[in-house]
Amino acid sequence: MRLAVIPGDGIGPEVVAEGLKVLRAVAPDVETTPYDLGASRWQRTGELLPEPVLDELRGHDAILLGAIGDPSVPPGILERGLLLRLRFELDHHVNLRPARLFDGVASPLADPGRIDMLCVREGTEGPYVGNGGVLRRDTPQEVATEVSLNTAFGVERVVRYAFERALARPRRHLTLIHKTNVLTHAGSLWSRTVEEVSAEFPEVAVAYQHVDAASMFFVTDPGRFDVLVTDNLFGDIVTDLAAAVTGGIGLAASGNLDASGTNPSMFEPVHGSAPDIAGTGVADPTATVLSVALLLDHLGRGDHARKVDAAVAFDLSTRDPRAPVRTAEVGDRLAALAGG
């Protein structure tokens, strides 16, 4: 297994080190190549994602990314120039984000119930395409636009992926989240696609929620969701909500998948670079470790993935919630549990 590693900024390198520790405990055959990308490279050289680096990344089986971002960089530079560029160049059309409330983890909800959902967020279209502009900047007549682009090709492949995942789960339930009553053009494409693809998956029950109503249900009744499918922007919001009600982004894993297998998929914790705690050894690496489990599963090593998941589940159920997190200790424990 040839793995490209982008530790990135802030706590990124710290959590990635623990992720690799756990990965090596279950898969000693992994070969890693580190790539220096992120805020500090941009500060030093002005480079975000040089073409030769992108080509090298393409030669790997998968990518593990820590976190990108630093307050010294203006908003949009690293996001558009590096993070989103990776997702778009590598055709990461499935942004996969499981959200499960593990035993022993406190939810901010008074009565969370059982939460175990899988968010399938589109990753290469929608309002994230960067299509838009500014006219008459800095005048009272300024106009700024953002265009959401949605294609049958792009919507169909992510919807089909979501149905496949739903079919493989016990509840076999899929919810489309959109805003079809206002965004009637894109909404119609998404609804029609779900309806069409559903004919091939008669075992999967289908529901629809407007994004505003769905957001409320994340707070009042998250247990109703099994698999979700939604566009890039709505997915950004609802996956953070799903993370919030299952214990926070300290535990939220994600995979950016090219489900066709043409390009390497990329796995990253949902949290950011947390510059305020960088270097202090208190970042929780659990989200990175869970991202490693997604990586293993994606590369056909389901057995290894389940070992890592089980290690996390056991560790969370036995952690003292008041004890401070020590990044390396958590990694050591999880590696021992997963490899043992």
Place this chain on the structure above:
Amino acid sequence: MRLAVIPGDGIGPEVVAEGLKVLRAVAPDVETTPYDLGASRWQRTGELLPEPVLDELRGHDAILLGAIGDPSVPPGILERGLLLRLRFELDHHVNLRPARLFDGVASPLADPGRIDMLCVREGTEGPYVGNGGVLRRDTPQEVATEVSLNTAFGVERVVRYAFERALARPRRHLTLIHKTNVLTHAGSLWSRTVEEVSAEFPEVAVAYQHVDAASMFFVTDPGRFDVLVTDNLFGDIVTDLAAAVTGGIGLAASGNLDASGTNPSMFEPVHGSAPDIAGTGVADPTATVLSVALLLDHLGRGDHARKVDAAVAFDLSTRDPRAPVRTAEVGDRLAALAGG
């Protein structure tokens, strides 16, 4: 006070009746004219908002709306053709949605703390403008677009309104919610506008949150928010989140304001027509009554508004949360309290 009343569909007429009961208890001089608009008129006549009706509505001091919508009408027809058309034609650029956790109301959060925020959502721009289309419909080459339009004129007036409201509140804090790191064009206009207008309001502290992070804070720390300002689509989502954590849309009031006073403003509960319980007398009219308070405040009758608010606060703090709601009884109690 000349008030146009649009009871609408489902539970709309029931909750509006109670809202008017309370309104009359504090302001006996109100003259009301009912307008039959909504699903049933559309079913009967195909009409949504005939031009002469719109003209008549313009002649009123304000509009009170119950709820619009019925499952028999395809998505988008009533929303775009009636609800949003009213907001756009009457230039309701401020969509005002307070969210306060009243004593005695259960929040779904384990530790809600004190929540008292005022969401100022833009109402006439953004992705709600209906600009977009579908190319090659029902083919594998279909493309669907949605364009978010943002103007300096439109952003500036709602941002200014939000600063004015923030200045009048004890905490004097304003949070801009957007996604400036991805929607860089619109995000830049919103950020620059907030920065510019803030120079005129040195007493107001300003914060910024990406919409995904903000959504998490609604769950983990809603007490941090005082006044919020955001675009039409983000506002749709976060105001429902704000409602969810303060007891649900059964309590969420809203005002669609033309802050310039040129057109009548419109007041409506945030909830929908709830056809499943229509006619059974169990809909909670409290959101409509709180919308009446916003209406009174907007028309310069702050004293009356405070009476209605106080009646609701008292009633909620003494309600038995397990007792079933009876629409007319709640209205009777609130009218007696507010008018007494």
